[in-house]
Amino acid sequence: METLQIIPSRTVGPGLRETGVSSSFSGVGQVGFASLLLRNRKVQSFCIRARSYTEDRNGEDLISRNSNSTQNEEREELLLLGTERDSSGSVVGFQLIPHSALSHEKILETREVVANAMDELAEDIETSDEASTRTTYNVVFVTAEAAPYSKTGGLGDVCGSLPIAMAARGHRVMVVSPRYLNGSASDKVYANAVELEQRSQIYCFGGVQEVGFFHEFRAGVDWIFVDHLSYQRPGTPYGDTFGAFGDNQFRFTLLCHAACEAPLVLPLGGFNYGEKCLFLANDWHAGLVPVLLAAKYRPCGVYKDARSIIAIHNIAHQGVEPAATYKNFGVPGGWYKALEWVFPPWARTHALDPGEAVNVLKAAIVTSDRIVTVSQGYSWEITTPEGGYGLHELLSSRSTVLTGITNGIDCNEWNPSRDEHIPSQYSVHDLSGKLECKIALQKELGLPVRSDCPLIGFIGRLDYQKGIDILLSAVPDLMHDDVQLVMLGSGEKQYEDWMRHLECIYKDKFRGWVGFNVPVSHRITAGCDILIMPSRFEPCGLNQLYAMRYGTIPVVHHTGGLRDTVQNFDPYANEGIGDGTGWTFSPLTKENLLAALRTAVWTYKEHKSSWEGLMKRGMERDSSWDVAATQYEQVFEWAFIDPPYAG
Numbered sequence: 001m002e003t004l005q006i007i008p009s010r011t012v013g014p015g016l017r018e019t020g021v022s023s024s025f026s027g028v029g030q031v032g033f034a035s036l037l038l039r040n041r042k043v044q045s046f047c048i049r050a051r052s053y054t055e056d057r058n059g060e061d062l063i064s065r066n067s068n069s070t071q072n073e074e075r076e077e078l079l080l081l082g083t084e085r086d087s088s089g090s091v092v093g094f095q096l097i098p099h100s101a102l103s104h105e106k107i108l109e110t111r112e113v114v115a116n117a118m119d120e121l122a123e124d125i126e127t128s129d130e131a132s133t134r135t136t137y138n139v140v141f142v143t144a145e146a147a148p149y150s151k152t153g154g155l156g157d158v159c160g161s162l163p164i165a166m167a168a169r170g171h172r173v174m175v176v177s178p179r180y181l182n183g184s185a186s187d188k189v190y191a192n193a194v195e196l197e198q199r200s201q202i203y204c205f206g207g208v209q210e211v212g213f214f215h216e217f218r219a220g221v222d223w224i225f226v227d228h229l230s231y232q233r234p235g236t237p238y239g240d241t242f243g244a245f246g247d248n249q250f251r252f253t254l255l256c257h258a259a260c261e262a263p264l265v266l267p268l269g270g271f272n273y274g275e276k277c278l279f280l281a282n283d284w285h286a287g288l289v290p291v292l293l294a295a296k297y298r299p300c301g302v303y304k305d306a307r308s309i310i311a312i313h314n315i316a317h318q319g320v321e322p323a324a325t326y327k328n329f330g331v332p333g334g335w336y337k338a339l340e341w342v343f344p345p346w347a348r349t350h351a352l353d354p355g356e357a358v359n360v361l362k363a364a365i366v367t368s369d370r371i372v373t374v375s376q377g378y379s380w381e382i383t384t385p386e387g388g389y390g391l392h393e394l395l396s397s398r399s400t401v402l403t404g405i406t407n408g409i410d411c412n413e414w415n416p417s418r419d420e421h422i423p424s425q426y427s428v429h430d431l432s433g434k435l436e437c438k439i440a441l442q443k444e445l446g447l448p449v450r451s452d453c454p455l456i457g458f459i460g461r462l463d464y465q466k467g468i469d470i471l472l473s474a475v476p477d478l479m480h481d482d483v484q485l486v487m488l489g490s491g492e493k494q495y496e497d498w499m500r501h502l503e504c505i506y507k508d509k510f511r512g513w514v515g516f517n518v519p520v521s522h523r524i525t526a527g528c529d530i531l532i533m534p535s536r537f538e539p540c541g542l543n544q545l546y547a548m549r550y551g552t553i554p555v556v557h558h559t560g561g562l563r564d565t566v567q568n569f570d571p572y573a574n575e576g577i578g579d580g581t582g583w584t585f586s587p588l589t590k591e592n593l594l595a596a597l598r599t600a601v602w603t604y605k606e607h608k609s610s611w612e613g614l615m616k617r618g619m620e621r622d623s624s625w626d627v628a629a630t631q632y633e634q635v636f637e638w639a640f641i642d643p644p645y646a647g
């Protein structure tokens, strides 16, 4: 009997049905192998061979026939290999059909489909070969914040979305952060996290602490929440109305020790991550991780093959404490030099102050295998005296392992065509919903509902970094113009009070929303025409990226990641069509801020087509994590090429 055979020439992935290894068909039957072969990426190579087939007079038909038949009878008994497709048109199987049942056109089509299926298969084999040559890593993010579980700013956004992007690229990814419980409704974010049986003992602060671990597997990522009483109190992850918590050094020391234990002891999905990990420590809160790898684990032969990267989101916060607290870290003796920090004479409190301290971020910069910061511009700025906050010389000395990678954004959460927080969805192809968002926002804020009046927004922490003082001092001048301004933020009390005060004076034009409210931040991003960001320094900045995606034009200080991501508007470029996605100004003064805002407002009012061009270019800009994720992979590869830091 003649057969159609499918012979795997190499390995077959575990999910593949083996029915096709040598299939014989003597009648009409569904084979269904094509979809399996095409979909399973673990299949490396297949060949499909018709051991015997007869071609018709044009040589166009793939035929199976009954070997017992005579030549004349064969024509009647010929069976054609027909295809079966799903609703999308993809081939999901084949059927042997009597020749007489099909027209000649159908036969030609069948042949074409078989040929296409073979092409697709070849393509798939190529892709699977590529995939199999790409290195994947066990990545352990260590962070004080990860949205949606915890977020006070951009760190939470990045550590909530970059891990998912890395997992989608085939890496095994764990995120370790504290399980903050503050007694409010927000505690329910941990509802799906299950307590693991494993508990770990941690030696630090002159005693033994026991921590538990909660686990949720979501979006391909193992989210690990470290459980300890010190994470359970009212307030934000870092403080409350009285200021920063006094025991933050203790709380984040615990986090770092627990994060180092997690890959060794937690059986996630049945297997622990093991020692060959890539630790991605974020900001000073996680800065003790590379120190512990070098000082506590490697000398005992553990984590010899691991590597660590410190990611700097904001160098202004370094985790500096008195030198006497060194013994609290649980770092073996002999490593004081790594953490040692001596304030310059001008920064000391009095003439007899030796200025001695410990600095966690500094220690991380010294002991990590690589250093990443969140934009290229900022990676240079932190090597300068103005931008390095005292660490510029150290960073310059390590510039060969320092890389700037511009943040991406979570394009699912920040997507105007699917955003559930905004009253009307819209897209670059139909902007009408944006005007509805503006009107709804004006109503919500109690401002006069005026579609023609430019609505300017600000979102961010109210502190020195964000240039909030410059913006607030410009408000009285700005209020002479026909504009509306809404500010959303929380932070230093003096700025919160200043916002409330301005709202009382400019009732018809100004709103100051004091607080931290994610849905409101989405509505402001969608409803405003312009977003103002006068940051003194901005390592990357996310709000300008969100704004551009929502067709809201950013006006920003020309610094750090703002300079890297906002392209200044040039109305004469592209043969008068215009180019750019916003306005940048420098140096940072009230006058420059006002001038840039007034240029934007004038363009909004007088040059509608230019404005629309600005909106569309911003909305079409690729801010996804894809580019950044590739760059992170490159840094991972470099980290593993060099030997680990050994002290």
Ligand SMILES: Nc1ncnc2c1ncn2[C@@H]1O[C@H](COP(=O)(O)OP(=O)(O)O[C@H]2O[C@H](CO)[C@@H](O)[C@H](O)[C@H]2O)[C@@H](O)[C@H]1O
Pocket: 152, 153, 154, 155, 157, 158, 313, 314, 374, 407, 459, 460, 461, 488, 489, 490, 515, 516, 517, 518, 521, 538, 539, 540, 541, 542, 543, 561
């Ligand atoms: N009152 C409020 N209500 C609701 N949401 C609010 C809010 N105030 C701020 N947010 C949100 O918090 C995030 C702030 O992100 P940014 O990147 O602008 O600043 P941040 O200084 O926190 O982050 C640091 O880390 C990030 C990540 O690397 C860098 O981009 C940045 O430059 C660096 O300073 C945004 O998602 C914003 O919408």
